[in-house]
Amino acid sequence: MSALVKLENVSKTFTLHLRAGTVLNVVENVSFDVEPGECVVLGGPSGAGKSSLLKIVYGNYRCDSGHVFVRDGEDYVDVVGAEPRRVLALRKNVMGYVSQFLRVIPRVGALDVVAAAGRESGLQADIAQKRAAELLAALNVPERMWMLPPATFSGGEQQRVNIARGFISDVPVLLLDEPTASLDAVNRSVVVRLIDEKKAKGTAIIGIFHDEDVRERVASRVVDVTRFAAKAA
Numbered sequence: 001m002s003a004l005v006k007l008e009n010v011s012k013t014f015t016l017h018l019r020a021g022t023v024l025n026v027v028e029n030v031s032f033d034v035e036p037g038e039c040v041v042l043g044g045p046s047g048a049g050k051s052s053l054l055k056i057v058y059g060n061y062r063c064d065s066g067h068v069f070v071r072d073g074e075d076y077v078d079v080v081g082a083e084p085r086r087v088l089a090l091r092k093n094v095m096g097y098v099s100q101f102l103r104v105i106p107r108v109g110a111l112d113v114v115a116a117a118g119r120e121s122g123l124q125a126d127i128a129q130k131r132a133a134e135l136l137a138a139l140n141v142p143e144r145m146w147m148l149p150p151a152t153f154s155g156g157e158q159q160r161v162n163i164a165r166g167f168i169s170d171v172p173v174l175l176l177d178e179p180t181a182s183l184d185a186v187n188r189s190v191v192v193r194l195i196d197e198k199k200a201k202g203t204a205i206i207g208i209f210h211d212e213d214v215r216e217r218v219a220s221r222v223v224d225v226t227r228f229a230a231k232a233a
Ligand SMILES: Nc1ncnc2c1ncn2[C@@H]1O[C@H](COP(=O)(O)OP(=O)(O)OP(=O)(O)O)[C@@H](O)[C@H]1O
Pocket: 014, 024, 026, 044, 045, 046, 047, 048, 049, 050, 051, 052, 053
């Protein structure tokens, strides 16, 4: 089987323009592949560069050198240097990103927020609606809240709506940036089950999980980011 994501010699620095151009070296020569059905967990202490790497894969951050190949059908697209339009197409059809925060859309109810993400990724409207309801129910969002806009939901409730949004589509690559950060044990277990289901369908997942128990339950393998700590940092 060929990898769905391949990082090759990715190096990242930040230039702090408000600090006299100080250069912060974060990671150097990061290389790893993610095969279908694998959940690769990024490990390492706070500040090691885990979130930055996920953002590079998603095309949110540029890197200084290296390549991030994402498989789109038979082709590999190098996110580094790809046209913005190509990156947007990948985000629609190939890779999803779930952060710990929901960017709320005013006046749209939770069920519609989730279903809309499904439709945007190509699901038929009725299927998107059905899956949205199933996911919100599985994640214990009470039905009486489904028609309400999530702006006033608690942190954990918003996070569960966000997870439903991220998991509704069938994209082959999922990037998870601490999706369980403010969840209770019951809902953390639901997320573990949802991740297992994605793995069984062949989704390639790269994730960051603070919770050690979750990390152990979902990780196919851990890539310790400190291995790639920049020498000049
Ligand atoms: N946009 C940015 N501008 C400048 N520096 C940044 C930026 N984003 C991250 N950094 C710096 O890069 C380093 C790596 O940050 P990153 O968020 O990737 O670490 P992390 O391993 O995900 O940490 P945590 O576990 O605390 O979330 C940190 O020193 C951080 O200050």
